[in-house]
Amino acid sequence: MNTLVFTLQQTFLFFVPLLIVALGAMFSERSGVLNIGLEGIMVMGAFFGILTINALTELPAQLQLLCGIIVSMIAGMVYTLFHAFAAITLKADQTISGTALNLFAPAFCIFMARVVQEVQQVAFKNVFRIDKAPVLGEIPFFGEVLFQKFYLTTYLGILILIVSWIVIEKTRFGLRLRACGENPHAADSVGINVTKMRYLGVMISGALGGLGGLVFVVPTSTTFNATVAGYGFLALAVLIFGQWQPGRIAVAALFFGLMKTIAAAYSGIPLLMDLGFPDTVYKIIPYAATIIVLMFTSKNSKSPAASGTPYNKGER
Amino acid sequence: MSRKAHLKKFLAALLPTVICIVMGLLVGFLILLFANPSQAANGFKTILSGGFVGGMRGIGNVFYYATPAMMVGLGVAVGFKTGVFNIGGSGQFVIGGYFAMLLAHTLQIPRPFSWIVPILAAAVTAAVWASIAGLLYVYFKVNIVISTILLNYIGMYLVNYLIRYTIYDSGKNQAKLTPESAQIPGMGLDILFPDSSLNGGFIIAVLFAILIYILLFKTTKGYEMIAGGLNPSASLLAGISVKKNTVLSMCISGALIGIGGALMFLSNSGKSISVVDTLAAEGFNGISVALLAGNHPLGVILSSIFIASITVGGFYMQAYRFVPEIIDIIVAVIIYFSAFSLLIMQNFEKLQIWLKNKREEGHEG
Numbered sequence: 077m078n079t080l081v082f083t084l085q086q087t088f089l090f091f092v093p094l095l096i097v098a099l100g101a102m103f104s105e106r107s108g109v110l111n112i113g114l115e116g117i118m119v120m121g122a123f124f125g126i127l128t129i130n131a132l133t134e135l136p137a138q139l140q141l142l143c144g145i146i147v148s149m150i151a152g153m154v155y156t157l158f159h160a161f162a163a164i165t166l167k168a169d170q171t172i173s174g175t176a177l178n179l180f181a182p183a184f185c186i187f188m189a190r191v192v193q194e195v196q197q198v199a200f201k202n203v204f205r206i207d208k209a210p211v212l213g214e215i216p217f218f219g220e221v222l223f224q225k226f227y228l229t230t231y232l233g234i235l236i237l238i239v240s241w242i243v244i245e246k247t248r249f250g251l252r253l254r255a256c257g258e259n260p261h262a263a264d265s266v267g268i269n270v271t272k273m274r275y276l277g278v279m280i281s282g283a284l285g286g287l288g289g290l291v292f293v294v295p296t297s298t299t300f301n302a303t304v305a306g307y308g309f310l311a312l313a314v315l316i317f318g319q320w321q322p323g324r325i326a327v328a329a330l331f332f333g334l335m336k337t338i339a340a341a342y343s344g345i346p347l348l349m350d351l352g353f354p355d356t357v358y359k360i361i362p363y364a365a366t367i368i369v370l371m372f373t374s375k376n377s378k379s380p381a382a383s384g385t386p387y388n389k390g391e392r
Numbered sequence: 393m394s395r396k397a398h399l400k401k402f403l404a405a406l407l408p409t410v411i412c413i414v415m416g417l418l419v420g421f422l423i424l425l426f427a428n429p430s431q432a433a434n435g436f437k438t439i440l441s442g443g444f445v446g447g448m449r450g451i452g453n454v455f456y457y458a459t460p461a462m463m464v465g466l467g468v469a470v471g472f473k474t475g476v477f478n479i480g481g482s483g484q485f486v487i488g489g490y491f492a493m494l495l496a497h498t499l500q501i502p503r504p505f506s507w508i509v510p511i512l513a514a515a516v517t518a519a520v521w522a523s524i525a526g527l528l529y530v531y532f533k534v535n536i537v538i539s540t541i542l543l544n545y546i547g548m549y550l551v552n553y554l555i556r557y558t559i560y561d562s563g564k565n566q567a568k569l570t571p572e573s574a575q576i577p578g579m580g581l582d583i584l585f586p587d588s589s590l591n592g593g594f595i596i597a598v599l600f601a602i603l604i605y606i607l608l609f610k611t612t613k614g615y616e617m618i619a620g621g622l623n624p625s626a627s628l629l630a631g632i633s634v635k636k637n638t639v640l641s642m643c644i645s646g647a648l649i650g651i652g653g654a655l656m657f658l659s660n661s662g663k664s665i666s667v668v669d670t671l672a673a674e675g676f677n678g679i680s681v682a683l684l685a686g687n688h689p690l691g692v693i694l695s696s697i698f699i700a701s702i703t704v705g706g707f708y709m710q711a712y713r714f715v716p717e718i719i720d721i722i723v724a725v726i727i728y729f730s731a732f733s734l735l736i737m738q739n740f741e742k743l744q745i746w747l748k749n750k751r752e753e754g755h756e757g
Binding site: 112158162166167168169170171172173175176177178179180182183184186187190191306309310312313316354356359360363364366367370371372374375377 | 423427428477528532533534535537538539541542543544545546549550552553669671676679680683715717718719720721723724725727728730731732735
């Protein structure tokens with residue numbers, strides 16, 4: 077039982093950042109803009125979020141975290157504007173400008189960290205874990221899994237999932253956003269401002285990407301070393317695996333999170349330890365399993381039709 | 393076309409790249425100015441002079457750093473030109489590098505086969521590894537960007553595992569250095585550039601760049617591959633097997649990148665594959681090299697030397713207490729601007745026409 081609780085608690089730590097970033101990528105792609113720069117955006121968000129947390133150590137823990145979250149979202153959003161400007165206004169090659177974002181962010185963060193504090197790692201105090209929520213934490217099993225030794229960011233992730241689903245599927249904004257990603261000419265012809273919608277889509281992806289960076293770093297480390305270990309790229313895999321739909325993205329992120337947990341913590345799970353495979357096998361499993369799942373899901377891809385192509389008014 | 397017209401066309405093609413580089417350097421200078429105003433000018437001068445200040449030894453080291461970057465850049469460029477974004481360079485690089493080193497250690501054969509065979513092995517293994525992504529795309533429609541990213545991690549973990557069971561140097565936690573008998577010979581470069589780490593690998597890389605240029609632009613196969621990348625459906629109608637070409641271009645791309653790994657590790661520079669859970673940076677550097685070159689194989693020769701030179705400049709710049717990451721920032725900005733270099737070009741043409749019209753108006757008035 078304890079093993080199961082431990083495994084599930086660990087899974088959340090991998091699941092939540094992937095979920096948030098993949099949902100961000102969804103907003104961008106469904107508006108018609110590829111955002112391959114999420115890895116860099118996550119790095120930026122984490123960097124500024126952690127700087128904020130370090131500047132506010134006087135405040136109560138959860139308030140520090142909240143301020144960090146807000147700053148990380150703003151940082152991600154501002155940084156993504158470079159991609160939005162290139163991809164939407166200048167109709168540039170979206171893969172290249174996204175790649176530039178990925179290249180710039182870690183270099184910038186290491187540079188700034190070393191200018192400000194001589195060393196490139198930014199240390200921070202992780203005081204954000206809540207040992208046990210009152211009342212809810214008392215519930216057997218579920219309380220233990222969900223409300224003991226947890227981070228509030230887990231619930232923020234779930235909240236973002238619900239809000240994203242409502243926004244994309246049930247609101248006028250979501251419908252317009254999707255129209256811009258499927259058929260921008262038709263959207264334009266009924267008076268939707270394609271440029272504006274695409275900017276909004278990309279900016280949402282930036283805010284969620286920045287947040288995802290902070291949410292990834294905070295529970296898994298005590299220093300930030302200008303990397304998010306490829307999670308920005310993995311979020312893109314989760315997006316495709318999740319067929320650009322919020323519910324499926326959540327399932328995909330949970331799947332990958334579980335696999336990643338097994339890889340990281342298999343030695344604590346007696347059942348897996350007894351199998352006696354080398355640890356490399358477990359490390360490879362999350363990536364190999366994702367490829368296998370993609371093999372079965374990619375043929376019926378529901379990729380937004382106009383994703384990746386700049387919108388030219390005059391071109392039909 | 394006359395020679396003058398040729399030259400004009402060549403310069404016009406180069407112009408957007410030059411603009412991008414100037415913009416990148418400008419941003420780099422501003423950041424230096426912000427970080428430390430008093431030393432910014434000196435630091436910037438060091439970047440610009442790069443490796444070309446240390447005499448023949450300095451130039452040799454620039455070429456040495458450029459060698460693997462050139463091969464990886466070529467591989468990425470072949471992919472881009474033919475419509476696949478091979479972001480899996482890291483995995484292909486270590487796979488090729490590992491098998492080259494493994495054979496360098498185990499084969500007891502005379503020179504020159506002792507280094508040629510490992511290079512070939514690197515090409516074959518990395519090509520096979522890269523072809524997985526091609527096949528996944530052709531048969532299952534798995535997005536190549538995603539599959540190559542995932543294969544990077546699998547390749548890295550696999551190589552780390554294999555090293556530990558074969559050619560492991562546990563003291564340094566890396567693969568054992570290549571024995572002298574299997575190192576690539578200097579081919580005269582060691583005499584021309586004394587005391588540098590340069591060897592014949594540089595010549596091999598340049599030859600490959602020329603070979604790829606011929607393949608892509610002077611053969612039917614290359615034409616088909618480029619056409620398939622530009623417009624798959626039209627190519628299909630024209631009777632070109634786009635699927636086969638996708639797998640083929642992944643294979644060529646992977647082989648070139650794998651050879652890059654072999655050239656890097658079959659040398660006496662003391663470099664080896666570290667057994668750490670971090671993706672090889674060379675795979676990503678190659679993307680910059682390819683993009684800066686506009687994915688032109690011959691351009692890759694220049695862009696890899698340029699990036700190597702400012703990287704060496706970045707090392708030297710630490711004398712002024714600047715952080716070498718400024719070079720990565722500059723490269724990133726250059727790549728960012730190159731994303732809309734076509735646009736810069738068009739606007740430049742518009743500006744030229746506008747200026748010409750203005751001038752003519754002036755004459756009339």
